[in-house]
Amino acid sequence: MKLSKKVLAAFMAAGMIFGMAACGGGGTSTGSSAAGSSAAGSSAAGSAAAGSSAAGSGDKILKAAASFAYASLDVHKESYGWYTSIYGVSESLFKVDDNSKVVSCLAKDAVAEGNKWTITLNDGVAFSNGNKLTAEIVIKNLKRAAEVNKKYAKYADYKMEAKDEKTVVIDTGDKPVPTMKNDLADVTLGMIDIDNTKDFDNNPICTGPFVIKEFKPKGDVTVAKNEKYWGGSVALDGAVFYYMQEDDPKLLAMQSGELDCYNSVSADAMAVYQKEPDKYKVVSIQGSRLQFYILNQKLDAKVREAINLTVDKDAMAEFLKGSVSPATSPFASTTAYSKVNIPKVDTAKAKSLIEEAGYKLGSDGIYEKGGQKLKLKVCYYAARSLDKLAVLMQEQLKAIGIDCELKVEEDADATYIKTKDYDIAWYCMISDKTGDPQYFIDTTLAKDSNYNGGFTNAEMDKLIEELHSETDSAKRAELANKIIQIAIDGNAFGYTGIFNHTTVLKPGVSGFAENSPYDFYGIDAKTTK
Amino acid sequence: MNVKKQILKKIIELIILLVVLSFLTFMLMYLAPGDPVEKKLSAQGTAISQEVLEAERERLGLNRPVLVRYAEWFAGVLHGDFGVSMTDEMPVGPRLAAGLSNTMVLALSSLIVALIVSIPLGILSAVKQNSILDHIVKLLSFIGNALPNFLISVLMMYLFCIVFRVFPVVANNSFNGLFLPAISLAIPMAGRFTRQIRAEIISQLDSDYVTGLRTRGVKEKDVLLRNVFHNASPHIFTIIALQIGTLMGGSVIIENIFRWPGIGRLVMEAINGRDYTTISGFVLIMGTIYVVINFLSDLLQQSMDPRSIS
Numbered sequence: 038m039k040l041s042k043k044v045l046a047a048f049m050a051a052g053m054i055f056g057m058a059a060c061g062g063g064g065t066s067t068g069s070s071a072a073g074s075s076a077a078g079s080s081a082a083g084s085a086a087a088g089s090s091a092a093g094s095g096d097k098i099l100k101a102a103a104s105f106a107y108a109s110l111d112v113h114k115e116s117y118g119w120y121t122s123i124y125g126v127s128e129s130l131f132k133v134d135d136n137s138k139v140v141s142c143l144a145k146d147a148v149a150e151g152n153k154w155t156i157t158l159n160d161g162v163a164f165s166n167g168n169k170l171t172a173e174i175v176i177k178n179l180k181r182a183a184e185v186n187k188k189y190a191k192y193a194d195y196k197m198e199a200k201d202e203k204t205v206v207i208d209t210g211d212k213p214v215p216t217m218k219n220d221l222a223d224v225t226l227g228m229i230d231i232d233n234t235k236d237f238d239n240n241p242i243c244t245g246p247f248v249i250k251e252f253k254p255k256g257d258v259t260v261a262k263n264e265k266y267w268g269g270s271v272a273l274d275g276a277v278f279y280y281m282q283e284d285d286p287k288l289l290a291m292q293s294g295e296l297d298c299y300n301s302v303s304a305d306a307m308a309v310y311q312k313e314p315d316k317y318k319v320v321s322i323q324g325s326r327l328q329f330y331i332l333n334q335k336l337d338a339k340v341r342e343a344i345n346l347t348v349d350k351d352a353m354a355e356f357l358k359g360s361v362s363p364a365t366s367p368f369a370s371t372t373a374y375s376k377v378n379i380p381k382v383d384t385a386k387a388k389s390l391i392e393e394a395g396y397k398l399g400s401d402g403i404y405e406k407g408g409q410k411l412k413l414k415v416c417y418y419a420a421r422s423l424d425k426l427a428v429l430m431q432e433q434l435k436a437i438g439i440d441c442e443l444k445v446e447e448d449a450d451a452t453y454i455k456t457k458d459y460d461i462a463w464y465c466m467i468s469d470k471t472g473d474p475q476y477f478i479d480t481t482l483a484k485d486s487n488y489n490g491g492f493t494n495a496e497m498d499k500l501i502e503e504l505h506s507e508t509d510s511a512k513r514a515e516l517a518n519k520i521i522q523i524a525i526d527g528n529a530f531g532y533t534g535i536f537n538h539t540t541v542l543k544p545g546v547s548g549f550a551e552n553s554p555y556d557f558y559g560i561d562a563k564t565t566k
Numbered sequence: 567m568n569v570k571k572q573i574l575k576k577i578i579e580l581i582i583l584l585v586v587l588s589f590l591t592f593m594l595m596y597l598a599p600g601d602p603v604e605k606k607l608s609a610q611g612t613a614i615s616q617e618v619l620e621a622e623r624e625r626l627g628l629n630r631p632v633l634v635r636y637a638e639w640f641a642g643v644l645h646g647d648f649g650v651s652m653t654d655e656m657p658v659g660p661r662l663a664a665g666l667s668n669t670m671v672l673a674l675s676s677l678i679v680a681l682i683v684s685i686p687l688g689i690l691s692a693v694k695q696n697s698i699l700d701h702i703v704k705l706l707s708f709i710g711n712a713l714p715n716f717l718i719s720v721l722m723m724y725l726f727c728i729v730f731r732v733f734p735v736v737a738n739n740s741f742n743g744l745f746l747p748a749i750s751l752a753i754p755m756a757g758r759f760t761r762q763i764r765a766e767i768i769s770q771l772d773s774d775y776v777t778g779l780r781t782r783g784v785k786e787k788d789v790l791l792r793n794v795f796h797n798a799s800p801h802i803f804t805i806i807a808l809q810i811g812t813l814m815g816g817s818v819i820i821e822n823i824f825r826w827p828g829i830g831r832l833v834m835e836a837i838n839g840r841d842y843t844t845i846s847g848f849v850l851i852m853g854t855i856y857v858v859i860n861f862l863s864d865l866l867q868q869s870m871d872p873r874s875i876s
């Protein structure tokens with residue numbers, strides 16, 4: 038009896054210590070919020086349930102997980118606009134629909150006349166405080182983006198004029214900008230009520246269907262319905278985005294009913310959800326993030342072709358268990374600019390090409406020429422599954438007689454991409470930012486582009502130049518297809534996989550951008566629970 | 567040497583150590599491939615042109631000589647200003663303070679749980695050496711020590727959040743949010759402590775003074791608690807002091823899994839983003855913590871065992 042009292046006392050003491058420690062934790066949390074949040078005084082969401090109450094009552098509060106969290110909600114800075122867009126807080130003049138087409142949003146249309154673009158705003162667009170979005174405010178936003186974010190510095194060079202309250206004229210000077218509509222669909226160019234926003238980092242006043250209710254820098258974000266939404270009624274009362282980096286807790290939180298949905302679902306979690314289709318709806322579509330390898334043009338052309346005829350992207354996609362789709366072009370197959378032909382795997386032809394290049398198969402099964410083994414330096418970084426792909430590539434190439442030396446770097450851009458010291462370089466990037474191929478072509482194929490192993494082609498350069506001035510989207514797609522086909526035929530790259538945009542939702546939940554190939558959309562006025 | 571002199575000597579050592587540490591950290595970060603501008607602008611996976619990168623480097627002052635940047639940063643630290651983050655341009659000081667205080671809460675809670683479990687188990691296992699109980703304790707402490715943090719964390723979460731439904735998966739830094747990470751951190755620590763305490767107690771039990779006490783008929787309880795445990799305490803405190811230093815560095819895995827906003831997660835993000843200012847601030851603080859804890863541990867050991875002063 039004495040012993041059990043002592044044990045009980047020990048447990049009580051432990052409980053008290055935990056209690057005191059927990060109180061201390063709560064206090065520090067407020068302090069932490071105070072450092073950067075205007076919401077410091079508001080109650081922190083202690084749990085999923087508390088999170089719901091923080092956003093409002095009732096069951097029309099969507100609970101989602103977010104894999105990333107940042108210190109600021111300033112739409113124009115860095116890429117924070119991605120997140121204000123996901124939270125349904127900010128909107129841009131245009132948006133990219135599920136088929137990668139630029140459609141109207143805050144602006145009705147944009148028409149080009151020479152190098153002058155006339156942009157007409159939609160009727161009745163207003164910020165969450167009721168103030169109208171005018172042409173002057175649009176210009177102020179673009180100028181501010183140019184000032185605070187070097188990626189948009191070009192807007193400082195354009196001549197911008199408010200023709201009337203709803204018409205903006207942008208003169209790009211000598212340089213044609215055929216992608217103006219796409220550029221203005223960039224979520225980092227979301228519109229803020231610049232004159233009335235007092236705290237850009239914590240509470241920007243925007244036009245979206247939701248407003249910030251509580252923001253914890255680098256933590257959870259709670260939004261509430263924008264009662265004055267210009268686009269009509271908003272289905273949800275609010276939403277909570279819990280910052281959860283790890284896959285397993287997200288899976289467990291879905292199973293315990295604490296989450297309604299999240300995206301970027303891992304392959305392992307997807308397999309669990311797919312076993313219970315009555316409990317979970319899994320939507321997986323091709324996204325916009327491309328896995329590819331760059332072939333150094335110093336390699337023999339026949340060896341490059343042999344590599345591309347050997348690397349089996351279907352086997353790679355299968356190995357990655359549904360998290361990627363085999364790439365049929367650098368872009369999602371639904372786009373008009375993805376109509377190219379990539380030769381199928383043909384290892385017999387690959388071997389004969391290597392032999393044509395003067396190599397002979399050695400006794401160890403590796404080709405050699407003049408006493409030198411055919412050994413390639415394959416550089417990669419251990420993210421976005423590139424480490425797995427590099428090993429698979431090594432196996433596949435070894436099977437036909439090409440040896441590979443794998444070299445992993447923590448930072449690809451600062452090492453092998455910069456020095457070009459590789460035979461094959463793996464990389465992963467978003468190939469389609471706003472429904473247009475120019476960004477990817479400029480990044481990988483234009484003169485002096487970083488992500489190019491030295492591939493040049495006069496016809497391709499001419500086509501790229503045409504692309505820079507062509508405004509018709511059908512003709513642009515045609516040009517892009519020709520350009521990419523030249524790169525494929527020249528064995529400049531190997532496009533292996535496009536990450537799937539995979540979302541899991543509870544039954545009854547919809548509109549969490551589950552059909553969008555882009556990572557920067559989330560909830561909107563139609564999102565339901 | 568009296569305590570005042572010791573403190574003065576330690577303070578001088580600490581200042582020299584912090585200057586060297588911060589300088590080395592700054593230089594190592596500078597020499598590492600990549601910079602904060604490239605990291606933050608390409609964070610979403612979009613390619614950035616060299617012109618944009620250069621313009622941003624210029625704006626943030628990263629094109630200035632590294633020694634000038636270090637000197638400016640260190641001068642700021644001397645005035646209590648840890649500078650702004652290279653990643654998001656927010657002040658580093660308050661962020662480090664918040665992360666550190668959250669980590670301290672988690673570290674102390676887990677340490678207390680680990681001690682509550684390991685001290686009785688370690689003593690019991692030593693006293694009942696080679697018995698079934700001893701073997702069971704050794705096995706459990708081995709398993710606890712061998713299990714990786716992430717596995718313990720996910721198992722705890724599954725057990726308490728899904729099977730028993732006692733705690734939410736999506737918790738915050740309240741009691742609900744503290745319990746599971748503290749237990750997950752405590753389990754391997756308790757495994758380690760139990761084995762170390764057991765070994766220390768066995769070594770004391772084998773000493774001649776214990777035989778003498780027992781011969782004189784001193785009660786076994788007094789032998790154990792008043793003599794053996796007392797004499798083993800300085801060594802045990804040293805083990806605990808070293809563990810505190812490690813704990814204060816934070817646990818990235820546990821903090822990530824349980825959404826605990828500690829210093830480990832903060833620093834891992836800073837390292838990935840090449841955030842020089844945050845990393846250097848962290849190194850300064852951790853250097854100070856290590857030195858202070860080791861010094862306090864020395865003082866405690868001296869007060870408990872005056873022989874160690876010589």
